[in-house]
Amino acid sequence: xxxxxxxxxxxxxxxxTREDVMINDHLIVRHKAAVRLTHWMVAIFFFLSLLTxxxxxxxYLYGLSGIFGGGAMARFLHPWVSLGxxxxxxxMFLSWRGRMRKEPGDEEWKKNIGxxxxxxxxxxxxxxxxxxxxxxxxxVVLGAVALLLSGIVMWVPSSFPYxxxxxxxxxxxxxxxxxxVGVIYHIYMSTTAMPGTLRAMTRGTVTKDWxxxxxxxxxxxxxxxxx
Amino acid sequence: MPSNMExxxxxxxPSPATGVREAPQVVKLIDTTTCIGCKACEVACQEWNDxxxxxxxxxxxxxxxxxxxxxxxxxxxxxxxxxxWNLIRFNEHVENNTDGSETxxxxxxxxxxxHCAEPGCLEACPAPGAIVQYTNGVVDFQQENCIxxxxxxxxxxxxxPRLNQRTKKVYKCTLCSDRLSYGLEPACIKACPTGCLQFGxxxxxxxxxxxxxxxxxxxxxxxxxxxxxxGVGGTGVIYVxxxxxxxxxxGLPNNPRVPWTVTIWKKIKQLGSxxxxxxxxxxxxxxxxxxxxxxxxxxxxx
Numbered sequence: 001x002x003x004x005x006x007x008x009x010x011x012x013x014x015x016x017t018r019e020d021v022m023i024n025d026h027l028i029v030r031h032k033a034a035v036r037l038t039h040w041m042v043a044i045f046f047f048l049s050l051l052t053x054x055x056x057x058x059x060y061l062y063g064l065s066g067i068f069g070g071g072a073m074a075r076f077l078h079p080w081v082s083l084g085x086x087x088x089x090x091x092m093f094l095s096w097r098g099r100m101r102k103e104p105g106d107e108e109w110k111k112n113i114g115x116x117x118x119x120x121x122x123x124x125x126x127x128x129x130x131x132x133x134x135x136x137x138x139x140v141v142l143g144a145v146a147l148l149l150s151g152i153v154m155w156v157p158s159s160f161p162y163x164x165x166x167x168x169x170x171x172x173x174x175x176x177x178x179x180x181v182g183v184i185y186h187i188y189m190s191t192t193a194m195p196g197t198l199r200a201m202t203r204g205t206v207t208k209d210w211x212x213x214x215x216x217x218x219x220x221x222x223x224x225x226x227x
Numbered sequence: 228m229p230s231n232m233e234x235x236x237x238x239x240x241p242s243p244a245t246g247v248r249e250a251p252q253v254v255k256l257i258d259t260t261t262c263i264g265c266k267a268c269e270v271a272c273q274e275w276n277d278x279x280x281x282x283x284x285x286x287x288x289x290x291x292x293x294x295x296x297x298x299x300x301x302x303x304x305x306x307x308x309x310x311x312w313n314l315i316r317f318n319e320h321v322e323n324n325t326d327g328s329e330t331x332x333x334x335x336x337x338x339x340x341x342h343c344a345e346p347g348c349l350e351a352c353p354a355p356g357a358i359v360q361y362t363n364g365v366v367d368f369q370q371e372n373c374i375x376x377x378x379x380x381x382x383x384x385x386x387x388p389r390l391n392q393r394t395k396k397v398y399k400c401t402l403c404s405d406r407l408s409y410g411l412e413p414a415c416i417k418a419c420p421t422g423c424l425q426f427g428x429x430x431x432x433x434x435x436x437x438x439x440x441x442x443x444x445x446x447x448x449x450x451x452x453x454x455x456x457x458g459v460g461g462t463g464v465i466y467v468x469x470x471x472x473x474x475x476x477x478g479l480p481n482n483p484r485v486p487w488t489v490t491i492w493k494k495i496k497q498l499g500s501x502x503x504x505x506x507x508x509x510x511x512x513x514x515x516x517x518x519x520x521x522x523x524x525x526x527x528x529x
Contacts, residue, residue, distance in 0.1 A: 056374075057353075072395065075374040195519050214522070
């Protein structure tokens with residue numbers, strides 16, 4: 001009993017400061033508080049951008065403008081909240097990119113993506129992030145750059161030549177659609193398809209079993225560090 | 228909006244517009260060959276629409292806003308602004324005659340909204356009801372519904388709409404829709420001293436325009452033509468041009484149409500909506516087919 005309380009205290013202490021450590025014989029810290037905060041700031045600004053942007057995306061969703069005080073307000077707010085999103089992504093890129101580097105085994109993972117999605121394989125060489133997660137990370141960063149560049153043109157279109165405006169409209173639209181499709185799968189995978197994943201972004205911890213199952217090499221690294 | 232004018236097309240509204248009655252299409256006819264550049268129409272436009280007093284940017288005149296006062300022309304100002312909707316352009320054209328001499332032509336053009344039958348602005352607009360087309364063909368901006376995105380500026384093949392920097396709404400010629408609703412002709416027509424501006428039904432005025440073109444051809448201007456570009460379904464402002472084969476001499480696009488970039492862009496939106504709905508549906512299918520990737524209990528094995 002006292003030992004259990006002791007480890008509960010450890011969870012609280014460690015999840016704030018260090019990641020990739022076993023905090024008891026059951027849990028591993030996957031994302032420390034700063035990482036989780038970065039994720040959720042990006043997510044919040046993403047959804048603000050999404051809701052204000054959907055107002056302009058299609059007349060069927062123009063009603064969403066009511067949340068923001070009308071269409072003109074949605075149009076006014078969209079670039080500003082999106083700027084918040086871009087800053088968030090920039091910060092996320094700078095602080096996470098080390099972890100997202102290409103590793104041996106990524107190619108192997110990509111070849112097996114179909115089987116992975118059918119839950120047929122979990123590869124032994126998957127580190128802290130699998131190749132899919134890394135691809136999503138890179139896509140988010142590239143997408144944010146494309147949305148920023150095209151968004152600046154759309155913010156003040158009259159300041160730009162005609163051909164740049166039309167390129168911007170296309171680029172913004174296509175990137176947005178790809179982005180939303182990506183985010184739909186991101187959310188589906190983390191909340192529904194892969195049980196035990198969401199808590200990594202909420203409480204910061206995953207179970208040992210989860211780590212061993214989805215990220216075996218990471219699990220080995222963590223447990224070896226511990227020794 | 229004028230209460231007795233019905234709406235045929237309305238921006239960003241998937242359901243049908245409210246108009247049920249047919250009305251004859253009204254047009255302005257601009258005979259550029261009899262325009263003397265007096266600018267009475269500009270003054271009338273400013274007076275009737277009460278635009279002169281609008282201090283759009285720090286009380287500066289429209290010409291000041293554009294950064295030029297002197298620009299080497301009798302033209303009032305270089306370009307249209309959000310509070311200047313009707314500009315007579317003083318285009319100079321030097322014609323090379325067959326005997327080697329040159330003739331200077333002053334090709335007046337009345338730069339204003341063309342009130343297209345297929346308005347690119349309306350197609351581009353994402354704000355429900357911000358742009359309407361009445362059954363008589365007049366295209367009108369409803370600033371209370373405008374959100375200031377300027378998509379219409381990109382959608383317009385004639386580069387007409389202008390954003391007011393203070394209100395963040397877009398403005399342009401209304402074809403004096405307020406006057407029309409009381410059976411009056413537009414202010415510019417009323418003011419024109421030479422009769423180069425006429426107002427009436429399209430049927431009538433196309434006839435008059437064709438007749439004038441015949442006269443001009445008989446006078447030796449063989450390329451004379453009526454400018455009523457079919458690429459935008461015809462316009463609510465038609466021209467008689469002496470150099471009908473070269474409308475760009477007048478600052479008019481040769482074959483204007485709703486920009487294909489805008490049309491495709493709207494198609495991308497539709498396909499994108501399907502892609503997004505498809506992705507949502509895909510997750511459902513995946514879940515129903517494969518369920519959840521439950522983590523096996525590995526701990527016990529150790």
